[in-house]
Amino acid sequence: MKKHNKFILGVLLLVTLLIACSKEISDDVIEIFTIETSETIVDSFLEIPKAIELTIAADKAFVIGDFDLKYEITNGSGTVTIGDTETFEENTYIRLESLVNKIYYKGASSGSNTILVTIKDRNDREVTIELTYNVEDPGFNFKVIPTPVSGYIGGTIALDIDMTITSASNNITYETKYSVSGATDITGLGIVLIDGEALATDTYVTTPAEDFSWQFAGERLGPVKMIFTVKNNLGVEIHKDVEIAVTETPDFTFKANAMASTALINEGVTIDFIITETVGASTYIMNYITSNEGSLEYNGIVYEPGDDIEIEAGQTTGNYTGIDIAEHTIEFAVININTIPVQNNATVNLNYKEPDFEAPVIELNGNSEIIINAGEAFIDPGVTVSDNIDAVEDLVISIDGTVDINSPKTYSIKYTVADTSENEASVTRTVIVVDKELPVITIAGDDPLVFKIGSTLQYPNATAIDNVDGNLTDAIIVTDSVDQDKIGEYSITYTVTDSSMNIGTAIRKVIVIRDNPPIITLKNGPSVFNAVRGGVYVDPGATATDDLDGDITSQIKVNNEVKLTTPGDYKVTYTVTDSYDQTVSKVRNIEINDTEKPVVTLSSIGFQIKKGSVYVDPGGTVTDNVDNFTFDDVEILGLQDLDTNTPGLYTLDYIIEDTAGNISDLEIRLITVVE
CATH class of the missing domain: 2.60.40.2410 (Uncharacterised protein PF12988, DUF3872)
Known part of the structure; x- marks a missing residue:
């Protein structure tokens, strides 16, 4: 390819400014700038940037920023860069930051590529030059592929260099080197190796016109940026940037x-x-x-x-x-x-x-047959096991069968033991749930039942409950021997049989008399009282009359169980007997409730203690209408948060609940820990 000597291209821009004033014309100053370039016809290689230096000169002082530049590719294809500026679009002006600039053109198509470069000054005057790049295919390209893309300290990764040779010549040779981006020395960063031997930076070594592999060993954490360069004996160079992340040793x-x-x-x-x-x-x-x-x-x-x-x-x-x-x-x-x-x-x-074919030994603890009453808890005595080889803790015991203690019948429980060689042995226990408890009959109404001769007897009801069968009231059989027309004492028998043939019996006494029994009438009075410490219950009393004896109130006997100091349900029973020995009773039901809250009184509600001292609670008093409490019964909330080693304000809450569930008002004590 023919080379051209450096020459100076001078472009003279003449601008005449005419200013008319009173029909007089004067000449203005003409500003001229020129562009000097090293060459206008350039030899370059495909996809490899080639630089041409442009210098702006003028007969008058210009400052940086007075000039803009644009370009247009009229033939061929490629990209243009000015200095370190990123590639910019065609026909788009960019501001020049220097009067001396390098224009880089990277041809994307081989052959003659033509570029028009235009520079304009602050007055929008333009100068255009034409640059011609004769772009040739260098005949090769390459890639550097780290495998994997990251390494670790002390480890190596492959640097696979894939060569692509398009030249048909067999006389072209290739050399390869590497350098570290931004560093003059790779020491401490990492090492490039060729078959285990370290390669110094910026040192060309002859490489084959085919794919080959080097290695990289990282020496510090972080990214290592390298530039690989391959050149041939024709002087063509191609550069590739590679970044490898170095991590910790796996x-x-x-x-x-x-x-x-x-x-x-x-x-x-x-x-x-x-x-x-x-x-x-x-x-x-x-x-x-x-x-x-x-x-x-x-x-x-x-x-x-x-x-x-x-x-x-x-x-x-x-x-x-x-x-x-x-x-x-x-x-x-x-x-x-x-x-x-x-x-x-x-x-x-x-x-x-060694193999074990002997079954383990299993024995029942307790009797092989156990009898329990329905509803009674069944406590399994278990088994004892042993084996000729395995330890007891290595034997596996399984139990098959359950007992329903509420359902009388015979149950079987099978115990099986297996050793680690899968030899098994088993035993069985029989559990019999029986029901020997009689049904319970409860007689409603008066007992004895007294009525006047010749009147019609109305029998009050009775109920029956069984521990297994539940409610058997409908199964009650009543046997009546009462002669309602003859004075005397009789009985009514109630009988019921459960599913286990247990028979329950209750007898009501019946007295046939000449007149009616006395009548007791309760005087009005409250049935609910609040518990009072030391209080005394005053009963309102009752009256009694008899159809023959008249007023027999004075003969009433009172059984008073009421305790105002203790909450609960009480009875006051009134009993009176007439002259015919007819005795009747009537009951007044009394309910004693405790609705009064306990009262906690603190001896002090706030004080200071020194840092590092031991907290001793000053206490207080507790009063309640029923319960006898001491201050030790009071629950103190917040003690776990009181740190006497840390100055500050702390809160303790005091509260107590009485046996009736009444909860005292919350009392608060403030503790200040000071230095």
Whole structure:
């Protein structure tokens, strides 16, 4: 390709400004600027930027920022860059920050590429020059591919350099070098290696016209930016930027867990291997040793102790088989395949024993047949087990069968014991739930029942309840022997039978008299009282009349159980007997309630204590209308938050609940911890 000598292209821009004033014309100053360029016809290579230097000169002083530049590609295709400025669009002016500028053109098509470069000054006067780039295909290109894209301190990664050769010539040779972006020395950053030998920066080495691989070893954390350059003997250079992230050296944890602790000889035990990668990723090799003879199957391959086993990260499974009757201690070691390897160990203990065909022994504790009453709790006495080989804690006991204590019948409970060799033995216990409890009949109404001769007797009801069958009222049978026309004492018998043939009986006494029994009338009075400490219940009383004896109120006998000091339900029973020995009773029901809250009184509501001292509560008093409390019964809230070592204001809450559920008002004490 023909080269041209440097020449100066002078462009003279003449601008005449005419100013008319009173029909007089004067000449204004003509400003002229020129553009000097090193060459206008340039040889370049495809996709490789080529620079031309443009210098702006003028006969009058110009300042930076007075000039703008634009370009237009009239033939061919490519991109234009000014200095370190990013590529900009065609026919778009950009401000020039210097009077001397380098124009970079990177041709995207081979052949003659023509560019029109236009510069204008602050008065919008323009100068345009034409640049011609003869773009040739350099005959090669390349890529640098880190595999993987990141490495770690002490480890190496491959730098795969993929060469693309388009030249048909066999006489072209290639050299390759690298440099560190932004650094004059790679020391401490990392090392580029060729077959393990370090390569100095900015040092060309002959490389083949085909794909090849170097290596990179990182020496510090963080990104390392490098520039790789390949040039041929024709002087064509191509640059590629590569950035590699250097991370910490890979690390991991390793566990080995056996799915059983005991096994028979020649029997395999599953072992889970768990490799958890904590930093980076690696490949791994595992080996093992064992205290007794055995082997490990992994991924369908049997490995003897000391063999290297390729193992994957995550959870995988192996199978160990021991052939010695003994305790096998298997020690596993896993190492990652790194320049600086990391090793982790794990140990598994397995007890191998000889085959066992003898069943364990199982015996019932207590009787083989147990009888309990319905509703009574059944406490299983259990069993005692033993085995010729296995320890008791290694035997597995299962129980089949349950007992419903509320349903009388015969139940069976089967106990089975199995040893680690799956030999089994069993025993059975019989539990009989019986119902020997009689139904309970409750007579409603008066007993004895007194009525006048010749009147019609109306029998009050009775109810029956059974511990198993529940309500049997409808099954009650009533036997009546009363002669209503004859004075005397009689009985009415109530009988009921439950499902277990238990018979319950109740008898009501019936008295036939000549006249009616006395009538007791209660005087009005409240039935509900509030509990009062030391209080006395004053009963309103009752009156009694008889159709023959008249007013017999004075003969009433009163049984008064009421205690105003103790909440609860009480009865006052009034009883009177007429001259015919007819006795009647009437009951007044009294309810004593406690609705009064306890009262907590603090001895002081606020005080100070010194930092570091021990807090002693000053106490107080508690009063209640029923309960006898001391201040020790009061619940103090907030003590757990009181820190006498930390100055500040603390709050303690005092509260108490009486036996009736009445809760006192909350009392508050303020504690100030001071220095």
